[in-house]
Amino acid sequence: MKFLPLLCVLLPAFAQDSPRQIMDRAVDDFAHARIAESVRGFDRVAQLAPQSAPHLWQRGIALYYAGRYQDCRAQFESHRTVNPNDVENAAWHFLCVARAESPARARSALLPVGPDARRPMREVLDLFAGKLTPAQVLRAAGDSPEALFYAHLYIALYAEATGDTKSALSAIRLAADPKFEPAGGYMHMVARVHLRLRESGK
Numbered sequence: 001m002k003f004l005p006l007l008c009v010l011l012p013a014f015a016q017d018s019p020r021q022i023m024d025r026a027v028d029d030f031a032h033a034r035i036a037e038s039v040r041g042f043d044r045v046a047q048l049a050p051q052s053a054p055h056l057w058q059r060g061i062a063l064y065y066a067g068r069y070q071d072c073r074a075q076f077e078s079h080r081t082v083n084p085n086d087v088e089n090a091a092w093h094f095l096c097v098a099r100a101e102s103p104a105r106a107r108s109a110l111l112p113v114g115p116d117a118r119r120p121m122r123e124v125l126d127l128f129a130g131k132l133t134p135a136q137v138l139r140a141a142g143d144s145p146e147a148l149f150y151a152h153l154y155i156a157l158y159a160e161a162t163g164d165t166k167s168a169l170s171a172i173r174l175a176a177d178p179k180f181e182p183a184g185g186y187m188h189m190v191a192r193v194h195l196r197l198r199e200s201g202k
Helices: 005-010 019-031 035-048 050-055 057-066 069-079 087-100 103-108 121-128 134-141 145-161 165-175 178-184 186-199
Strands: none
Touching (some): 019 057, 050 069, 057 069, 057 087, 057 186, 069 087, 121 134, 121 145, 134 145, 145 165
16 A cells, blocks of 8 residues: 555644644554554544545554454545545455455455556456465566565464464565565554564464
8 A cells, every 4th residue: 555645745743742743643652563543643633634534544454453353444445435446445445354254255345446456456456356265376476576466465464363373474574574664554553563463462
């Protein structure tokens, strides 16, 4: 997922504790695995700047780790209205529904996605739909660092959601490798936080 330029416009920065400043703190809290504090910050941004709320996919990810799966689902359903071509949005929606209900229900509720040209996003979507295997996703990624990062990340998340914790931990360790930081950006931070939480038993 990428920061949407419009979000900077929607979050004013003219006052102390403005939505933009709260957003920055929420991101920093998430980066340090302070999940409860991060969620409070993202929730506050959504309250103070409701026009920005559909854009806050970062909030959806934080809600997932906070265990607020129904709110997480709602956030990604809302985000689809402003970013309908993002496979990652559908993947995180799947993860929320899988945790709240079951992987089967998540698969049946998988959000439709428009054209996402990033490799291997179409294969990631097919993985979550139950049509491809992790090995096929990795083959589609080829040797591109960015594609390999996203392949490892979403293979890990899918494996965890479907109960394969051993494969999930192995794949998330690959995604969290520092060599992928330039390719993964914010989502590499998510991979690091995920690994930190799981290795600490959370």
